[in-house]
Amino acid sequence: VTEPDVLATYRMDQSQGTGAGMPLVAVRAESTRHVQAVLRTANRFRVPVVTRGAGSGLAGGAMAVDGCIVLSTERMRSVHVDPASRTAVVQPGLLNVEVKAAAERHGLWYPPDPSSYEISSIGGNVATNAGGLCCVKYGVTGNYVLGMEVVLADGTAVRLGGPTLKNVAGLQLDKLFVGSEGCLGVITEITLRLVARPEAPHTLVASMPTLEAAAAAVLEITAACRPSLLELMDRTTIHAVDDYLHMGLDRDAGAMLLAQSDLGGSAAVREMEQIADACAGNGAKDVFRTDDAAEGELFLSARRASLPATHRLGSVYLEDIGVALPDLPKLINGISAIGAQTGTTIATVAHAGDGNAHPVVVYDAADPESEAAARRAFSLILELAISLGGTITGEHGVGRLKTPWLEQQLGSDAMALTRRIKLALDPEQILNPGVILP
Amino acid sequence: VTEPDVLATYRMDQSQGTGAGMPLVAVRAESTRHVQAVLRTANRFRVPVVTRGAGSGLAGGAMAVDGCIVLSTERMRSVHVDPASRTAVVQPGLLNVEVKAAAERHGLWYPPDPSSYEISSIGGNVATNAGGLCCVKYGVTGNYVLGMEVVLADGTAVRLGGPTLKNVAGLQLDKLFVGSEGCLGVITEITLRLVARPEAPHTLVASMPTLEAAAAAVLEITAACRPSLLELMDRTTIHAVDDYLHMGLDRDAGAMLLAQSDLGGSAAVREMEQIADACAGNGAKDVFRTDDAAEGELFLSARRASLPATHRLGSVYLEDIGVALPDLPKLINGISAIGAQTGTTIATVAHAGDGNAHPVVVYDAADPESEAAARRAFSLILELAISLGGTITGEHGVGRLKTPWLEQQLGSDAMALTRRIKLALDPEQILNPGVILP
Numbered sequence: 001v002t003e004p005d006v007l008a009t010y011r012m013d014q015s016q017g018t019g020a021g022m023p024l025v026a027v028r029a030e031s032t033r034h035v036q037a038v039l040r041t042a043n044r045f046r047v048p049v050v051t052r053g054a055g056s057g058l059a060g061g062a063m064a065v066d067g068c069i070v071l072s073t074e075r076m077r078s079v080h081v082d083p084a085s086r087t088a089v090v091q092p093g094l095l096n097v098e099v100k101a102a103a104e105r106h107g108l109w110y111p112p113d114p115s116s117y118e119i120s121s122i123g124g125n126v127a128t129n130a131g132g133l134c135c136v137k138y139g140v141t142g143n144y145v146l147g148m149e150v151v152l153a154d155g156t157a158v159r160l161g162g163p164t165l166k167n168v169a170g171l172q173l174d175k176l177f178v179g180s181e182g183c184l185g186v187i188t189e190i191t192l193r194l195v196a197r198p199e200a201p202h203t204l205v206a207s208m209p210t211l212e213a214a215a216a217a218v219l220e221i222t223a224a225c226r227p228s229l230l231e232l233m234d235r236t237t238i239h240a241v242d243d244y245l246h247m248g249l250d251r252d253a254g255a256m257l258l259a260q261s262d263l264g265g266s267a268a269v270r271e272m273e274q275i276a277d278a279c280a281g282n283g284a285k286d287v288f289r290t291d292d293a294a295e296g297e298l299f300l301s302a303r304r305a306s307l308p309a310t311h312r313l314g315s316v317y318l319e320d321i322g323v324a325l326p327d328l329p330k331l332i333n334g335i336s337a338i339g340a341q342t343g344t345t346i347a348t349v350a351h352a353g354d355g356n357a358h359p360v361v362v363y364d365a366a367d368p369e370s371e372a373a374a375r376r377a378f379s380l381i382l383e384l385a386i387s388l389g390g391t392i393t394g395e396h397g398v399g400r401l402k403t404p405w406l407e408q409q410l411g412s413d414a415m416a417l418t419r420r421i422k423l424a425l426d427p428e429q430i431l432n433p434g435v436i437l438p
Numbered sequence: 439v440t441e442p443d444v445l446a447t448y449r450m451d452q453s454q455g456t457g458a459g460m461p462l463v464a465v466r467a468e469s470t471r472h473v474q475a476v477l478r479t480a481n482r483f484r485v486p487v488v489t490r491g492a493g494s495g496l497a498g499g500a501m502a503v504d505g506c507i508v509l510s511t512e513r514m515r516s517v518h519v520d521p522a523s524r525t526a527v528v529q530p531g532l533l534n535v536e537v538k539a540a541a542e543r544h545g546l547w548y549p550p551d552p553s554s555y556e557i558s559s560i561g562g563n564v565a566t567n568a569g570g571l572c573c574v575k576y577g578v579t580g581n582y583v584l585g586m587e588v589v590l591a592d593g594t595a596v597r598l599g600g601p602t603l604k605n606v607a608g609l610q611l612d613k614l615f616v617g618s619e620g621c622l623g624v625i626t627e628i629t630l631r632l633v634a635r636p637e638a639p640h641t642l643v644a645s646m647p648t649l650e651a652a653a654a655a656v657l658e659i660t661a662a663c664r665p666s667l668l669e670l671m672d673r674t675t676i677h678a679v680d681d682y683l684h685m686g687l688d689r690d691a692g693a694m695l696l697a698q699s700d701l702g703g704s705a706a707v708r709e710m711e712q713i714a715d716a717c718a719g720n721g722a723k724d725v726f727r728t729d730d731a732a733e734g735e736l737f738l739s740a741r742r743a744s745l746p747a748t749h750r751l752g753s754v755y756l757e758d759i760g761v762a763l764p765d766l767p768k769l770i771n772g773i774s775a776i777g778a779q780t781g782t783t784i785a786t787v788a789h790a791g792d793g794n795a796h797p798v799v800v801y802d803a804a805d806p807e808s809e810a811a812a813r814r815a816f817s818l819i820l821e822l823a824i825s826l827g828g829t830i831t832g833e834h835g836v837g838r839l840k841t842p843w844l845e846q847q848l849g850s851d852a853m854a855l856t857r858r859i860k861l862a863l864d865p866e867q868i869l870n871p872g873v874i875l876p
Contacts, residue, residue: 082762084657084661084763084764085763085764085765085793086660086661086763107661128606129606129610131604135603136603139577139581140604142613143577143581152855156851158849158851159849159852160852162762162827162828162829164760164761164762164792164793164828164829164832165573165574165792165793165794166569166573166578166760166789166792166794166829166832166833167829167831168569168617168829168831168834168835168836169829169830169831169836169840169844170836170844170848170852170853170856171614171617171856171874172567172580172613172614172617173614173852173855173856173859175580175610175614175616176609176613176614176859178610179606179609179610183609195664196660196664199705222524223524223545223546224634225634226634263701263705264701265703265705265708266702266703266705267637267701267702267703267704267705268705269703270702270703322602322603322604322605323602324520324522324525324600324602324603325523325524325603326520326523354602354603354604355523355602355603356602356603356604389600389601390600390602391600391602391604391605391606392607393606394602394605394606395604397606398606398607406607406608409607409608410608413596413597414596414598414608414611417590417596417863418611420862420863421609421611421614421859421862423862424858424861425855436608436609
């Protein structure tokens with residue numbers, strides 16, 4: 001693709017806060033051989049290559065740089081599910097939702113469920129080690145990767161791992177490419193582990209008096225049982241969602257907790273009771289439970305609407321920080337303090353059971369002061385996470401957006417080690433330059 | 439340690455089939471600083487370093503080479519459990535069983551359970567990415583590693599990962615050290631994820647007419663539900679165990695299946711029914727079920743006794759191959775054929791739900807022909823696994839024992855990539871030379 005109008009659609013992902021350059025060309029690869037040809041040429045002439053799946057990334061991992069080749073995997077869409085081995089062999093351009101659907105047709109389940117699952121590609125999910133709502137019980141994308149084919153910077157295609165569920169033959173090289181954000185190679189095929197479908201979920205919604213009470217309940221819940229979902233919404237988010245969807249949410253609540261159990265039968269009832277007890281013990285004003293999956297999904301829709309709802313408040317910077325669970329109250333209080341200090345509105349939703357929070361900093365794009373305050377808040381939140389021993393990104397990735405803060409989190413020795421691995425695999429540094437490593 | 443008598447106890451692990459050299463010295467490190475001092479010196483003078491935990495390895499990953507330093511982590515035994523974050527920070531010399539016990543004291547659970555869990559170190563578990571019986575539901579050691587401190591070949595200590603449950607800040611370097619068998623660095627501290635304790639298990643034992651019927655039942659079970667344990671013993675093993683423990687096992691059975699569900703309540707009952715149905719549908723002669731955990735443990739003791747029981751038949755080569763689940767029947771038939779072809783007795787137990795089998799090749803160490811036949815059988819089994827697209831090691835590691843077969847499985851490109859990573863991290867190649875890479 002070289003026509004400027006079409007090329008423009010390959011320049012950016014969905015992140016805010018980093019610029020994009022102008023690519024020379026975009027290539028819509030249809031096979032591993034296409035990818036190999038692109039990389040061989042790019043490596044020879046030292047042309048930067050920015051790989052993109054569906055372009056739904058939120059951290060600037062698929063932003064073009066000037067003069068680069070954008071390598072799109074959108075046309076690599078094959079999928080083969082083997083119900084006997086419970087694996088799916090997929091090409092990277094398939095959407096997450098399509099992987100789930102293919103598994104479903106065989107009565108199986110692919111658990112990872114980033115909020116973007118309907119629009120994000122499985123290749124992008126693997127390249128960012130994407131998380132989601134079910135992680136609290138089922139882990140992240142990387143936990144489901146059994147093997148892959150990856151094309152290295154010089155165009156060599158290598159197969160790593162395979163369809164066996166346990167395999168310790170040699171270094172775990174496939175794991176190194178999971179979350180490597182296009183900096184080490186281009187993933188052209190993935191073998192995914194599928195699991196038996198869970199039981200229909202029981203759902204609980206609790207209206208908590210304060211954020212602190214909600215965080216305390218989360219700690220009690222995760223110590224007692226393994227809910228299949230455990231999400232938190234703060235009051236700003238509750239109001240934004242209720243203004244948007246008019247669901248009659250409790251606007252006086254300090255926070256709302258949503259939890260699910262997919263154990264089925266009496267085990268689910270028992271788990272729901274443990275969760276309800278933890279909420280009640282921390283002053284829940286109202287606890288609603290249902291074993292009707294459709295009704296449960298209605299409540300979840302409040303959570304799912306939180307991002308579009310907060311988008312209606314203004315322009316946003318979306319954060320993705322994480323801390324060890326006991327530091328969740330400190331993190332949440334710290335975010336409130338940063339909101340007050342910078343005069344910004346911050347709406348926070350969290351994958352609470354994982355300690356992974358998404359504060360959304362709202363600003364007025366037409367007002368430079370408001371934008372500057374939001375940027376300040378964004379930066380302060382990252383520094384808060386680091387100061388708590390946490391992470392600047394739980395599931396979105398570093399991309400270009402957070403590269404300036406990465407060394408502060410990892411330290412110089414881990415950065416030096418990262419550089420050594422990068423140079424060993426991509427000596428000409430053509431792959432996604434500026435991402436992860438400045 | 440330089441006294442020859444004591445030094446001799448640091449020469450070997452528990453593997454059969456590879457020789458050990460004579461170390462210069464063994465060092466019982468007590469701290470990360472000790473490990474750093476050893477590596478700095480070794481790197482400067484290019485002295486090989488063989489790191490060892492408890493020396494319980496089965497693949498020759500901790501066999502001394504001539505003139506090496508054996509670096510023992512046995513005195514690095516601290517453990518700190520944080521029940522709020524459900525993490526344990528441990529030093530590598532602690533035994534797996536001690537990690538489990540420390541978690542238990544806080545009402546928590548560290549799932550990975552290699553059969554050696556009472557004698558193997560957590561550092562060795564991480565360095566080999568050890569498996570176990572609960573993997574079928576709970577995954578392997580690597581799934582529980584959140585972070586680590588590792589000392590690189592040049593003596594630099596680096597912290598990777600951390601206590602956050604989700605963390606995609608930078609490359610997943612900690613995952614690269616999981617399963618690296620002492621070839622890339624020395625792990626000096628590990629942050630492990632703990633989970634809430636499961637319910638007391640329900641247990642099922644099925645006596646199956648043939649191995650094929652047992653394998654077919656396994657496929658039906660794993661497609662329908664997620665048992666917390668799913669093990670298989672073949673007839674040779676059943677007889678060996680019954681001769682040893684006189685448990686009154688069904689000596690006419692072609693194979694025995696053991697399964698557990700830890701869902702509790704009606705969910706466990708339902709899961710047990712699904713498993714019982716799959717066994718009955720494949721011609722089970724007898725299916726016994728109990729929801730009494732102690733009684734279930736009695737049946738499991740038959741499985742746990744299989745290795746000591748087969749050891750009574752003679753000297754043994756212990757295999758550890760894996761295939762994709764649907765190839766389990768082919769693997770099992772192939773192993774029988776190899777037994778017939780080489781005139782050897784092969785007793786097979788399998789983590790059937792993972793497709794990971796441990797054929798035990800029995801031989802008479804006093805008879806060179808018998809030993810040669812056993813070696814032939816060992817080699818043929820590895821080649822069988824490779825020909826089925828499987829792995830030469832599911833959970834024990836490559837060590838020195840299986841290095842000759844590794845390239846046949848991985849291919850030359852993946853081996854070249856392994857070499858690039860090795861040279862980037864250990865340019866003087868002092869770390870466990872001859873392991874993984876020839």
